[in-house]
Amino acid sequence: MQGEEIYDLVIVGGGPAGATAAIYSARAALKTAVLDKGLTTGALGITSKIANYPGIDGEIGGAELLAIMRKQAASFGAEFIDDKAIGADFSGEIKQVYGNQGVYQAKAVIIATGSMGRSNLIKGEAEFLGRGVSYCAICDAAFFKDAPIAVTGNSDEAVEEALYLTRFASKVTLLSPTPELRAPEELIAELAEKPNAEILKGAVVREILGEGQVQGIRYLMRAQKDRDMPVNGVFVYLQGGVPVTDWLQGQLEITEAGCIRVNREYETSVPGIFAVGDVLCSHIKQAVIAASDGAIAAIAVEKRLRGKKQMGFDWSK
Ligand SMILES: Cc1cc2nc3c(=O)[nH]c(=O)nc-3n(C[C@H](O)[C@H](O)[C@H](O)COP(=O)(O)OP(=O)(O)OC[C@H]3O[C@@H](n4cnc5c(N)ncnc54)[C@H](O)[C@@H]3O)c2cc1C
Numbered sequence: 001m002q003g004e005e006i007y008d009l010v011i012v013g014g015g016p017a018g019a020t021a022a023i024y025s026a027r028a029a030l031k032t033a034v035l036d037k038g039l040t041t042g043a044l045g046i047t048s049k050i051a052n053y054p055g056i057d058g059e060i061g062g063a064e065l066l067a068i069m070r071k072q073a074a075s076f077g078a079e080f081i082d083d084k085a086i087g088a089d090f091s092g093e094i095k096q097v098y099g100n101q102g103v104y105q106a107k108a109v110i111i112a113t114g115s116m117g118r119s120n121l122i123k124g125e126a127e128f129l130g131r132g133v134s135y136c137a138i139c140d141a142a143f144f145k146d147a148p149i150a151v152t153g154n155s156d157e158a159v160e161e162a163l164y165l166t167r168f169a170s171k172v173t174l175l176s177p178t179p180e181l182r183a184p185e186e187l188i189a190e191l192a193e194k195p196n197a198e199i200l201k202g203a204v205v206r207e208i209l210g211e212g213q214v215q216g217i218r219y220l221m222r223a224q225k226d227r228d229m230p231v232n233g234v235f236v237y238l239q240g241g242v243p244v245t246d247w248l249q250g251q252l253e254i255t256e257a258g259c260i261r262v263n264r265e266y267e268t269s270v271p272g273i274f275a276v277g278d279v280l281c282s283h284i285k286q287a288v289i290a291a292s293d294g295a296i297a298a299i300a301v302e303k304r305l306r307g308k309k310q311m312g313f314d315w316s317k
Contacts, residue, residue, distance in 0.1 A: 007033045009301050010097050010106035012085045013244075014070060015042040017277025017290035018112030022073035022080075024298035030305065032077070033106070034070075035099055037084035039063055042114045043157075043241070043278055044287050046138045048164060052184065053287055065287070085113070085247045090270045108301045111248070111260070111268075111275040112294060115241030115285075122152070124208030125236060132214025132233050135241075137161040141168040144233040150175060150217050152205045153237030156183035157285070159191055161235055166194045173229065175203035175219055177238070208234050243279045265300035266293055274301060 009025045011018045014036030025032045039045050040063050047062030056065065070080055083099035090096075090109070097104040116135065120126050125133055134140040141164060149169045151162040154176040160183075162174040174181075174191065179202045181188050191197050200221060207218040209228065216230045243259060245252075253261045253269030259281040266274045274297040277290035 005105065006094060007031045007104065007106040008305055009033075009108045009110065009298070010035065010095070010104045011110045011112055012097060012247075013042065013112035013114060013277070013279070014039075014080060015044050015066065015112060015114050015277060015290060016069060016287040017114070017279075017294040018110065019066060019069035019073055019294070020291040021110050021112060021276060021294035021298040021301075022078035023069065023076060024295050025301060026073055026076035026078035028298070028302045029077075030298075030302060032073075033079045033081055033104060034073070035081050035083045035085055035097065035104060037082070039066060039070075042066075043285070044290075046136070047160065048138075050287060051186075062287075069291075088248055088251060090251050090273050095272060107305055108272045108274070110266075110294070110297050110301065111245075111273065111279055112277045112290075113244040113247070113279050115243045115278040115281070121238050122205050122208055122234075122236065124210070125234075128208050128210060128214045128234070131212065132210060133208060134233060134235050135237070137164040137235060140233070140235075141165050144169050146170045147232035148173070148230065149233035149235065150205065150229065150231045151235040151237065152177070154178045154181050154183070155237060155285070156187055158235075158237035159183040159187050161237060162197065163187070163191050163194070165235065166191070166197050169233070170196060172197045173231070174199045175205055175217075176201045177204045178202065205234070241278060241285075243281055245279065266297040267300060272304065 008030035009032045011021050011034045014034045022034045044062040049059040051059045083101045085097050087098035094105050095109045145168050148171040150173050152175045162172050165172045203219050203221040205217050205219045209216040218226050260275045266276050276293035276297045278285050
């Protein structure tokens, strides 16, 4: 798998974006490897249930859905490798991805490492990170057993995380900065029905309060005066995540907002290197969209490697 072997395509990240890219490239008979650091570490992998993925009737666990995608890709010949990419060298004709277990070489690379929840928009957020501030309910919910917590955000991720937290906390207050939540109605209804959940719409968390540990939040609702709410934890989902690009060490052109620049076929500023899914930030964060990106990029890789079409540089912002 490593050493002298040269893949047609190495995909870094086996979430819906990477796994779908693998389905398309392996099906097109490209020698494909997918590096992934863990089935349950990405956004879909940690999602307890998803009900809006086309073709899946009813609810399914995110990791279960991912396992199906990976099985499908593997059935076409894609090789899944448990490894974490820690660096890369895209300067030569053959691209190198450095993992903990070895170096992976390929003619093309698709980056599909997703994004992690980090916003740092609220006063006190950075100060209390790990001391009551969290971005991951599955990781940290157990620390807040029988304690009151706040969740801030308006996305389906925020609602789903709040729902998960109701299993642990004495009370979960979801503060949406916008007047309406941008999440499926049934998900919002499920949260609203929980006896220990409250949804405050148009409520902006202005400050996280505490001494050493989170003790409360200060928030503003409907232009009235600031109010304080005692909580032990604050889960922040204000900005979606920050792209997981640290391992790329600045080899690709990045926009002012810190996002990887890609063209319409998801090719980056370096020919042969593509990026798809949540790692791109000007983007709707949904599994089906990530999967679609992956399919488009894999088709573009195939065109490139088989010389079907000259790739252009048509940057989209
Ligand atoms: C709580 C929650 C609920 C959601 N609910 C829904 C929903 O109901 N419906 C919906 O459509 N979408 C939902 N989403 C959004 C959806 O999960 C994401 O948009 C989608 O998973 C993005 O796919 P991706 O492949 O780009 O990234 P991810 O799913 O995050 O996958 C990235 C992969 O890259 C791997 N990786 C990261 N860094 C490295 C590295 N250095 N080396 C190797 N591997 C690496 C990770 O292990 C992971 O497997 C939800 C997200 C969350 C967090």
